[in-house]
Each structure stands twice: as structure tokens, then as C-alpha cells.
Amino acid sequence: MRVGTVTGLSLLLAVVGAPCASAVDWKKPASPQRGLLSEFRFGFSAHDPWGAESRGNSANLTGEILFAKPFTASDLFTSYFIPRPHVGGSLNFDGQTSFAYAGLSWTVDITPSLFVEGSIGGAFHDGDTKTSAMSRNLESLGCSPLFRESGSVGVRLSANWSVMATLEHLTNAGACSENRGLTNVGARVGYTF
Template sequence: MRTGIVLGLGLLVVSSVGAIAADAKRPAPATYPTSSQPSLLSEFRIGFSAQDPWGPEGKDGSANLTGEILFAKPFTASDLFTSYFIPRPHIGGSVNFDGRTSFAYAGLTWTIDITPNLFVEGSIGGAIHNGDKDVVGINVHRQALGCSPLFRESGSVGVRLSANWSVMATIEHLSNAGACSENRGLTNIGARVGYTF
């Protein structure tokens, strides 16, 4: 059942990327002057991830639906290099399909272009979760996370398919950094599709 869900989500992302690539080949519509007022939202992302594949929560395979909103940079820089140091605030969440740890998070994201189409990202922030905080003797599918909130870090490698669409591979880690007695944390890996406004 869980394998079917993961495969179904994988097919959904792959078919979305195919549709986006097909749209990217169509000629661009005529553009008209728009308001110069800056937008609050920068990007929306959705995807899936494997839940802690190297730990107890990943036994037998377990998947998450993930979503994230990135907001516009609070200010702009006059040159491209300096702009890389200005982060975009973000909020997001991860819902586990098997009743294991789900979480919501917020933080800052830095995006660096390697080429016009290839980019890397790093983010840091905090997360709140519904997981176990202490050791649970009989529940072999839950990880003791020690406390809530936790620190959350992530890294991504992405490809821009068009001016608006991108696809990326992401790894994220949640941990309390030794602030509580239990501190194994969670590490999830996955793929996401992004739409830039």
C-alpha cells in the first residue's frame, strides 16, 4: 500500500515535469506592462519525500507530502553576487502518510545560480512536530526527537525548466542540536516541483 502511494506520487511529479516541459516549448504570449509593485510571494513548491530512510521511521518505507511557500526577498541588491547573500523567508510543512512524524517549519533560504538553469540552495530555520519526544519502547516506527521545536536545515539542487517552473532534489534534517536528552533527529530525502510567481 505504502509503496503504491510513493510510486503514485512519483508518477505525479514526473508527469507534472513532462507537462511543464511541453509548455516551455510553446511560444511565449505577448507581454504587456504590469504594475511595478513588488509581490509578497516568490515561489510555491510541492513534492514528496522518503521519511528518515536510515532510521526507525523509515522502516518498511514511509512517504511524506511536502509543501513550501517562499516569500520575496526583504530588499534587493544592486549586483548579482551581493543578492546571493539576501535570503528569502519561507514556511512549509510535511505530512506523513503512515502516522509517523509530521511537522511544520519556517526559516530562511539562500539560492545560488550555478548556470542560468542550474541552482543550489541552503536553508535553516525551526520546526514544530507531532512526533515522540521520549523513547517509546513498543513503537518501533517512531523516533524519539527529544523536544519541540527542533532546528531544521535543508539543501537542494535544482533545474529551471522555464521562467516559472523548476524541479529539485532536496535533503532535510531536523534535530534539537543536543538541547534535549534524545537527539537522533530525522533526515528526509525527496523531490519537489516549484512555481515562481
């Protein structure tokens, strides 16, 4: 899947979502349930568009499950400091680096419909770790596991549905001899339980 296709799918997602967003009342996320799961997300991302693995204009299918906050705060401001645990994965369509990850996510409401999110955690990947990997147009990631950070800007279409743009980066932070890193950018749809 090419980056152009991912961009097209992202725009389609935004165009289809916009009329739905205007047709519903802007609401806060669905009220927290006492269940284990909080939200499921899926989408596509351009695979390392600025790195060595970008030469094939490859794309990833992404999926993520966010769990409920371990406890709730009495006020909205304090609740922003309580993270939601998450697990997820990114499957590359062209045999380049795929990975599974886990970590913590913090979501902050800017308006009732607009939110930002930051995540930190770790990831295990199937990519190359040696310097010779560069000769095959793959990133030399140095080791596995890696640190994973991500940031998202999203819009709530209803109490349950949202769309978001996400930037994620994987790195060993200098813990191994090679540290090329891997950066993906994409769009996701979320469903809050």
C-alpha cells in the first residue's frame, strides 16, 4: 500500500466523518464504564516516510486497545493525570518492520469535541538490528525492545466515535549501538465503550 493510498484513506475518513459530526450533538466521551476495556482504535499509517524504510512508500495497518483508568479522580483536571494502559500493534504490508507495543496514554480535552493525547511505552519489533540492514533499505534499530512515544490530535464525532491523526516514534534512546529510529504518521478511528 502506497503513502498516497494512506493519504487518500485519511482524507476519505475526514470527509465521511465531517457530515456525521455535524449531524450529531457534540458530546463528551461515553461515560466511564466499570468494565476492563475503554476504547478500540484502528487505522492506517505511512511507514517511516522520512527514513530509510520509506523508499517503498509502504503502509501499516494499526490496532490498539485502551483499558479503563485504574481509578477515577473526583475532578476533571486531576483525571487528566491518570493514564489509561494500552496494547497495540502495527502490521506492515510490504515486509518491513512490524511491531507490538504496550504503554500508558493520557488524553486531555481541549473542547468537548477536540482532544489531544500523548503515550509512552515499549515495543517489540521484527525489524533488523544490525548495521548491514541499511543495505536492504531497512532501518537498523539496534535492539528490541524499543521505547515508543506517540502523539495524537482527535475529534469526537459522537459520544462513542472519534477520528484522530497520530504520529509515533520508536527508538532505543541510545541504549544500543545503532539508533536510527522509526517514525510513522497516520489516521485512526476510535470507538469508546
